[in-house]
Amino acid sequence: MRIPSGPTVQYGDIAMLIGKDRKVFIRTILEGQKLQTHLGEIRFDEIVGLDYGEQVQTNIGNGLYILPPSLDDLITHIRPDDAIIGHTGFLIFARAVNRIEEDVRQQYRAEQAAAHQNDLNESISAN
Numbered sequence: 001m002r003i004p005s006g007p008t009v010q011y012g013d014i015a016m017l018i019g020k021d022r023k024v025f026i027r028t029i030l031e032g033q034k035l036q037t038h039l040g041e042i043r044f045d046e047i048v049g050l051d052y053g054e055q056v057q058t059n060i061g062n063g064l065y066i067l068p069p070s071l072d073d074l075i076t077h078i079r080p081d082d083a084i085i086g087h088t089g090f091l092i093f094a095r096a097v098n099r100i101e102e103d104v105r106q107q108y109r110a111e112q113a114a115a116h117q118n119d120l121n122e123s124i125s126a127n
Contacts, residue, residue, distance in 0.1 A: 008052070009047050009049065009051075012028065014069055015066055015068065016067045017056075019039045019063075019064050021039075024073070026069050026077050027044075031044070047066060053066070053067065
């Protein structure tokens with residue numbers, strides 16, 4: 001389960017499908033799975049490789065647009081049965097951000113220490 005990182009739909013992507021009535025469906029694209037709605041059925045195997053922004057037809061001819069969801073979309077349209085998974089996913093996301101921030105802090109400290117060491121070496125060499 002991941003936020004799309006490329007221009008095309010891939011297995012494992014979280015995709016947002018929007019119907020003509022503006023009903024929003026957010027699902028993880030899994031091999032062999034399908035989305036069944038009042039507008040018809042979409043087989044995920046048939047949309048893998050399509051570009052985000054394209055319209056796909058259901059089995060009864062209704063169109064759904066495939067879009068990558070924003071964080072706001074994920075929070076707004078989470079299904080009640082996905083709430084635990086969504087909460088867990090958000091915590092994982094928050095932990096990943098914290099790790100990245102800590103890595104950046106450590107890199108900054110290392111660069112500052114190296115710059116300080118260079119300044120110290122230059123002042124010693126000058127004397």
